[in-house]
Amino acid sequence: MESKPIRLTRPLVIAAITVALILGLLVGGALDIGKRLFGGPDPETVATSALQSMRAQNRLVPFVARYVSVVSSRQERLGGLVSSERTLVLPGDVRYELDLAKLDADDVRWDSATNTLTVTLPEIEIAGPEVDLAAAREYGEGGVLSAVTNTDQALDRNNRNRAVADLRKQAGSAVPMRLAREAGRQAVERSFVLPLQAAGFDNARVVARYPTEGSPVTEPLDHSRSYNDVLDEARQ
Numbered sequence: 001m002e003s004k005p006i007r008l009t010r011p012l013v014i015a016a017i018t019v020a021l022i023l024g025l026l027v028g029g030a031l032d033i034g035k036r037l038f039g040g041p042d043p044e045t046v047a048t049s050a051l052q053s054m055r056a057q058n059r060l061v062p063f064v065a066r067y068v069s070v071v072s073s074r075q076e077r078l079g080g081l082v083s084s085e086r087t088l089v090l091p092g093d094v095r096y097e098l099d100l101a102k103l104d105a106d107d108v109r110w111d112s113a114t115n116t117l118t119v120t121l122p123e124i125e126i127a128g129p130e131v132d133l134a135a136a137r138e139y140g141e142g143g144v145l146s147a148v149t150n151t152d153q154a155l156d157r158n159n160r161n162r163a164v165a166d167l168r169k170q171a172g173s174a175v176p177m178r179l180a181r182e183a184g185r186q187a188v189e190r191s192f193v194l195p196l197q198a199a200g201f202d203n204a205r206v207v208a209r210y211p212t213e214g215s216p217v218t219e220p221l222d223h224s225r226s227y228n229d230v231l232d233e234a235r236q
Contacts, residue, residue: 041199043110047117050195051108054100054188062183063096065176067129069166073155086140088159092129094171096180098122098188108192115201117192119208124180129167181210 054060069092074085102122109118138156170176189206196204 043112043115043117043196043199043201043204046195046199046201047108047110047192048105050192051103051105054191055103057100060098060100060184060187061095062098062187063176063180064093065096065171065180066091066093067167067170068092069163069170071159071162071166073158073162084140084155086138086155086159088156088163089137089139090131090160090163090167091135092131092164092167094126094128094130094167094176096171096176096184097125097127098184099125114205115203116205116207117196119188119192119206121184121188121208121210123210123212124177124184126168126171129164129171131164131167184208185210 069090070087071090072085072087099122103119107120110116111118138159140155185208188208192206192208193204196206
């Protein structure tokens with residue numbers, strides 16, 4: 001026996017829509033009640049998760065710079081009658097790092113009154129200089145003193161030590177340190193604000209500060225290696 005198609009009249013359609021709306025309201029209300037009873041994601045939880053993720057990264061390199069040092073050494077004997085001079089042009093790369101493993105829960109504070117997350121950062125550390133041996137250039141004046149003594153070798157060693165010290169000095173000067181600190185601050189702020197926004201806290205602010213914030217001079221931590229160490233490693 002062939003069945004006839006069921007036709008929904010207008011009153012039935014209206015009734016079906018009404019029932020669907022009522023069910024939607026009931027489900028939505030239940031979810032809202034459940035969120036209030038059991039709690040949704042709070043900013044402290046989101047910040048703690050972001051902190052753990054950052055600590056797992058260990059070290060952050062927000063800024064890298066390249067410097068070139070040009071130094072000369074001269075040695076004279078016999079009242080300047082004989083002399084030797086050597087010049088070294090030495091480029092080197094320096095990394096500015098943040099040790100994220102030093103961050104702990106006490107360094108991350110949430111202010112619910114202002115919707116602001118304050119993060120106290122570890123100080124910027126300098127790693128390097130990593131000297132570019134292929135690009136290094138040494139020049140010298142030939143003379144009697146160079147021919148009869150090992151003066152050139154002594155001058156080269158002196159130039160290398162002075163050049164590495166000069167690269168470190170350049171890396172720790174005010175301008176690159178300010179750029180590195182700002183780059184580190186912005187990177188950490190983004191790492192916290194993005195998960196907060198993803199969790200629905202669109203008005204959340206993240207303010208990262210260094211423990212020495214406001215001091216006139218900030219001395220970077222020096223993790224650099226000597227020129228001779230790098231040279232020995234390259235030879236090996």
